[in-house]
Amino acid sequence: MLEHVLTIFxxxxxxxxxxxxRYLGLCxxxxxxKRMETAVGMSFxxxxxxxxxxxxxxxxYTYVMIPYQLGFLKIVIFIGVVAAFVQAADTxxxxxxxxxxxxxxxxxxxxxxxxxxxxxxxxxxxEHYSLLESMALALGSGLGFGLALIIMASIREKLExxxxxxxxxxxxxxxVLTGLIALAFLGFSGMITL
Amino acid sequence: xxxxDYWTIFKNGIFGENPVFRLAxxxxxxxxxTSGVKNGFLMGVAVLFVMTMVNATVSLLRKFINPKVRxxxxxxxIATWVTVTDQVMAAYQRAVYKDMGLYIMxxxxxxxxLSRAEMFASRNKFLPSVVDGASMGLGFLLALVLxxxxxxxxxxxSLWGHQILGSKPLLIMILPTGxxxxxxxxxxxxxxxxxxxxGGTGSSGGAH
Numbered sequence: 001m002l003e004h005v006l007t008i009f010x011x012x013x014x015x016x017x018x019x020x021x022r023y024l025g026l027c028x029x030x031x032x033x034k035r036m037e038t039a040v041g042m043s044f045x046x047x048x049x050x051x052x053x054x055x056x057x058x059x060x061y062t063y064v065m066i067p068y069q070l071g072f073l074k075i076v077i078f079i080g081v082v083a084a085f086v087q088a089a090d091t092x093x094x095x096x097x098x099x100x101x102x103x104x105x106x107x108x109x110x111x112x113x114x115x116x117x118x119x120x121x122x123x124x125x126x127e128h129y130s131l132l133e134s135m136a137l138a139l140g141s142g143l144g145f146g147l148a149l150i151i152m153a154s155i156r157e158k159l160e161x162x163x164x165x166x167x168x169x170x171x172x173x174x175x176v177l178t179g180l181i182a183l184a185f186l187g188f189s190g191m192i193t194l
Numbered sequence: 195x196x197x198x199d200y201w202t203i204f205k206n207g208i209f210g211e212n213p214v215f216r217l218a219x220x221x222x223x224x225x226x227x228t229s230g231v232k233n234g235f236l237m238g239v240a241v242l243f244v245m246t247m248v249n250a251t252v253s254l255l256r257k258f259i260n261p262k263v264r265x266x267x268x269x270x271x272i273a274t275w276v277t278v279t280d281q282v283m284a285a286y287q288r289a290v291y292k293d294m295g296l297y298i299m300x301x302x303x304x305x306x307x308l309s310r311a312e313m314f315a316s317r318n319k320f321l322p323s324v325v326d327g328a329s330m331g332l333g334f335l336l337a338l339v340l341x342x343x344x345x346x347x348x349x350x351x352s353l354w355g356h357q358i359l360g361s362k363p364l365l366i367m368i369l370p371t372g373x374x375x376x377x378x379x380x381x382x383x384x385x386x387x388x389x390x391x392x393g394g395t396g397s398s399g400g401a402h
Contacts, residue, residue: 020370021370022226023222023223023225023226023370023373024222024226024300025222026221026222026225027219027220027221027222027305030218030221072277072281073277074299075273075276075277075280075299075302076270076273076274076277079269079273079302079303080269080270080273083266083269114303115222115300115303118299118300118302118303119296119300122296122299122300123296126295126296165382166385166389167382167383167385167386167389168378168382168385171218171378171381172378172379172381172382172385173378173382174378175374175375175377175378175381176374176375176378176379177378178374178378179371179372179373179374179375179378180371182370182371182374183366183371186369186370186371
């Protein structure tokens with residue numbers, strides 16, 4: 001049991017890394033990796049939101065949607081839950097911990113309609129994971145995403161000094177770079193077979 | 195009442211503000227499902243349908259939606275249409291759905307759909323909104339098919355599942371890595387064309 005949970009955790013962080021092998025969260029990935037500081041802040045916020053969002057959605061899916069056979073409404077319900085939760089977190093943080101809010105608040109606003117936050121509960125629902133397995137997937141995916149952000153941010157800081165052809169400046173070169181990192185991550189693929 | 199220039203809206207969606215290559219919005223599926231032309235095409239059709247219907251719905255309801263709750267309302271409209279698409283795909287395209295079901299569901303989180311609803315459909319009449327949604331969706335479809343052709347041809351030596359070359363020149367193109375390479379090269383190439391022949395600035399928009 002524990003072994004299985006651990007497998008899901010490692011697999012979602014490294015082998016099925018959201019950015020490098022599932023291609024999710026690219027918008028954020030290219031958007032916030034210009035500076036290391038934002039990348040780190042973003043990875044913390046994402047992991048936290050993913051964990052709580054996955055738990056909330058798991059409870060609703062298991063105890064409300066399955067008994068009433070509302071599975072086909074999962075897209076509408078999951079996005080509603082995530083949006084409501086993020087909005088609530090935003091308001092609560094502003095009141096309770098203003099210091100933390102000024103550090104991470106801007107990221108929260110970006111998170112509401114983000115594909116990877118939504119992908120975690122959708123995958124959980126599809127695979128019929130238990131609560132523990134869902135948490136493992138959320139934590140693994142969040143940390144894996146953070147790892148991707150930090151790797152990319154550190155490379156892009158070096159990129160500032162490089163002499164790149166004009167047509168490739170900005171996004172195109174970032175894509176090629178991501179491809180190269182993805183190639184390295186391909187090496188993890190034989191590590192565990194799910 | 196001013197006459198609406200449908201041709202300009204149409205051109206804008208496909209070239210001027212092409213969602214993938216120009217605005218660099220909603221990149222995830224553009225890389226994810228383009229390992230074959232067919233997948234790219236079906237994904238493009240799904241997006242085209244969702245964008246057209248969302249723009250139509252938002253435009254029809256724009257007088258009834260309170261501006262204060264407009265973003266949540268748009269999100270529910272989008273989620274509804276994505277659910278419709280998702281169910282139809284699941285019923286009629288089972289083989290493809292297995293591969294890209296997750297990405298179909300995630301159309302709901304596309305920045306491009308929400309941004310067209312907010313920027314265009316909420317301010318314009320029904321017909322221009324439909325044309326805008328359809329041409330943006332068509333621009334997206336074209337970009338996906340283009341990437342799909344590039345990747346499937348190089349990666350598998352085939353197009354739409356039909357063998358053409360009989361060999362696999364660059365297997366890497368259909369792997370996850372290849373998606374990023376293809377996207378980067380394609381963007382760089384289009385920028386180069388833009389700068390060389392049309393005197394444009396040739397820069398890809400910032401990613402959102």
